[in-house]
Amino acid sequence: MKSSFLRRFLLVGLAAAIPAAVLVSAGPTNAAAKATKASAAKPMIYWLEQGAGNPYWNAQHLAAAQAGKRLGYNFKSFSGNLSATDQAAILKQLANQKPALIMLNSIDPATIVPSIKYAESKGVPVLSLYSNIPQATASIGFNEIRSGQLAAKEAATFLKQRYGKITGTIGVLGGVQGQPTSDQRANGFIAYFKAHYPGVKVVFQPTNWDASQASAAMQDWLTKYPNLSMVYGLSDTITVPAAEVAQRQSRLCLNKPGKNWTANPSCIIFVSVDGFFLNDDVNGTLFSDEMYSPQWSAYVYGEDAYSIVKHRAYQKNTLLKSLLVTSVNAACALRMQTAMANSMASFDFTAGPTLQAVASHYGCKVLDANQ
Numbered sequence: 001m002k003s004s005f006l007r008r009f010l011l012v013g014l015a016a017a018i019p020a021a022v023l024v025s026a027g028p029t030n031a032a033a034k035a036t037k038a039s040a041a042k043p044m045i046y047w048l049e050q051g052a053g054n055p056y057w058n059a060q061h062l063a064a065a066q067a068g069k070r071l072g073y074n075f076k077s078f079s080g081n082l083s084a085t086d087q088a089a090i091l092k093q094l095a096n097q098k099p100a101l102i103m104l105n106s107i108d109p110a111t112i113v114p115s116i117k118y119a120e121s122k123g124v125p126v127l128s129l130y131s132n133i134p135q136a137t138a139s140i141g142f143n144e145i146r147s148g149q150l151a152a153k154e155a156a157t158f159l160k161q162r163y164g165k166i167t168g169t170i171g172v173l174g175g176v177q178g179q180p181t182s183d184q185r186a187n188g189f190i191a192y193f194k195a196h197y198p199g200v201k202v203v204f205q206p207t208n209w210d211a212s213q214a215s216a217a218m219q220d221w222l223t224k225y226p227n228l229s230m231v232y233g234l235s236d237t238i239t240v241p242a243a244e245v246a247q248r249q250s251r252l253c254l255n256k257p258g259k260n261w262t263a264n265p266s267c268i269i270f271v272s273v274d275g276f277f278l279n280d281d282v283n284g285t286l287f288s289d290e291m292y293s294p295q296w297s298a299y300v301y302g303e304d305a306y307s308i309v310k311h312r313a314y315q316k317n318t319l320l321k322s323l324l325v326t327s328v329n330a331a332c333a334l335r336m337q338t339a340m341a342n343s344m345a346s347f348d349f350t351a352g353p354t355l356q357a358v359a360s361h362y363g364c365k366v367l368d369a370n371q
Helices: 020-041 055-071 084-096 109-121 144-163 180-196 211-224 236-248 294-309 330-342 355-362
Strands: 044-048 074-078 101-104 126-129 138-142 169-174 201-206 230-233 269-272 289-291 317-320 323-325
Touching (some): 044 084, 055 074, 084 101, 101 109, 101 294, 138 144, 138 294, 144 230, 144 269, 144 289, 169 236, 211 230, 211 236, 230 236, 294 330, 323 355, 330 355
Antiparallel strands (some): 289 323
C-alpha cells in the first residue's frame, strides 16, 4: 500500500476559385466546422454529482464522457456541492438549459423529488443513479443489500480463520446517513451479522464519503476499541485511508502468510466495497472487495441514458451486481480494471450483460456467479 492516500491521485462554395496553396490551409477549417456541426447535432447529457473531488466520481465522469463518444452524445458533469438543498436547486438550473437528459447521483432522494418533477415538466428526463426514485424517468444502480451481505459473508470467514469462531468487534465506515446507497450498503452487512452472529459487536461511523473523516474515525476507534478486529468500509476511497492510519500504528493486518494476526495479534482486518483501489487487494491491505468498476458502470449508465434520449426500450428500475474480489482473483481484476481505464475507447464493455460476464470474458475467475 502506498504511504499516502493523496499520492493515488488528468467556406466550401468558393473552393474552386482559391489557389491550391490556400486550399491546404482551408481543409482543416472545413473539417473543424464539420466536426463542430456534428457535435452540436448530438444530444447533450448532464451528470449532476453529489460533490466534487472524490476520485471514484471523477473516474465515472471520464468514463461517461468516453461512452458518449462511442454511443453518440455530448457530456458535462456538475457538482451538487455535497448539499442536498444545493443539489436540488442546481438540478432546476440545469433543467432550464434543456439538455437531452440529466443523470443524477442524489444526496437525498426526498429533497430532490420536487426538482426531478420540475425537470420532467420542462421535458428533461432524469435518470437516477444509485437510488431507486420512482418519480425519476428511470433508476439504475447496484444491489447494495447484496453487496453488503457478500462482504459480511467474507468477513465472517476471515473472523473464523482468525479466532476459530466468528466473534470480535467490527467498525463500519459509512457514507452519508439517509442516502440509500450508503444505508443499504451498510445495512446489508450489519443485518447479516445481527441475524447470524449476534455476538459480534458492530460499531458505525458516517464519513460523508470523505477520506479525512474516515481517517479521523479510525484514529478514534484505535483508542476507543483497543481490541478492534475488523473494519468494513463502504468505499475504497474511505477504507484505504483508514487502513493507512492503522498501518502507522502497526495495527494493519495484511492478507499474506506471516503478515496477518499470526504475526501481529492486535492487527486489524480491512474489507471494502467498490474496488476502486484493487491494487490494495493485490498487496493484501484489503482482504476482500466488491468491484463496481467506475468505467463499466458509467458505460452502462450512459447506455441507459442514451436509450431514453433516443426513445428506445429501457427498464424503469435496474439493479446491477458488484463483482466479489478476493486474493483468488484480485490480480486479474486489477488487470481488467487497468485495461478499462487505459483503453476506454476500445475496451469491450458489452462482452456480457453483467460485470461477472465481462470479467469471465476477460479471463478472470468469478466467485459470486450464483449469489
